Amino acid sequence: MTEHQIFQRSKARIYYLSPAKEWKAEDKCLNCGKQKKDWLKGRRHYWSCCSIICTEQSIRYVFTWDTLRERCFRRDNFCCVICGIKGVKSLIADHILAIALGGIEEDINNLQTLCGSCNKIKTKADMAKIAEKRKIVKNGANLFDYP
Structure with missing residues (x-):
């Protein structure tokens, strides 16, 4: 059995860990918590983070169902x-x-x-x-x- 056979089912849902979960609900940067109104100028309205650095660092708070499922299987x-x-x-x-x-x-x-x-x-x-x-x-x- 290959990993592909185990992990082939995919979900598009994205999960947020604390504190990013709360910050998303409050319309803040998912990494640093800065208010969106303070950094939105010059960035696309649907972006979740205030800078490229915060976007890269926010990965620690964001994961997909497949990632969580894989961690469970490995554990x-x-x-x-x-x-x-x-x-x-x-x-x-x-x-x-x-x-x-x-x-x-x-x-x-x-x-x-x-x-x-x-x-x-x-x-x-x-x-x-x-x-x-x-x-x-x-x-x-x-x-x-x-x-």
């Missing part, structure tokens, strides 16, 4: 963390705590490597928890009372 030694199977074609970077249950989407600590079989079992359990949570919310209970 887990390309093995399913539940059954231990290694080298299967269909490895999945699974969120330990589902996003719908409050898990953080772009956190490597909320990801684990699973094989297809183990992912199906875990997903079924997650879906049951999500359905229960929605049922509680629909009945008017406070969402924060749910464990």
Whole structure:
């Protein structure tokens, strides 16, 4: 199995780590936090950083799903963390705590490597928890009372 087979699925989504995540929301340079209105003159309106240097340095805060997924696989030694199977074609970077249950989407600590079989079992359990949570919310209970 080649790395290409493992990493062939691509996502165009870009994730921002703190503090860049907050700075993007506040319309600031993703690297230094300078207000966009102070540096936009002479630069294209869609640029995210105030200078070439900041653009180059901002890479430490920006990554794609493929990068995060690859880090997860490498950290887990390309093995399913539940059954231990290694080298299967269909490895999945699974969120330990589902996003719908409050898990953080772009956190490597909320990801684990699973094989297809183990992912199906875990997903079924997650879906049951999500359905229960929605049922509680629909009945008017406070969402924060749910464990």
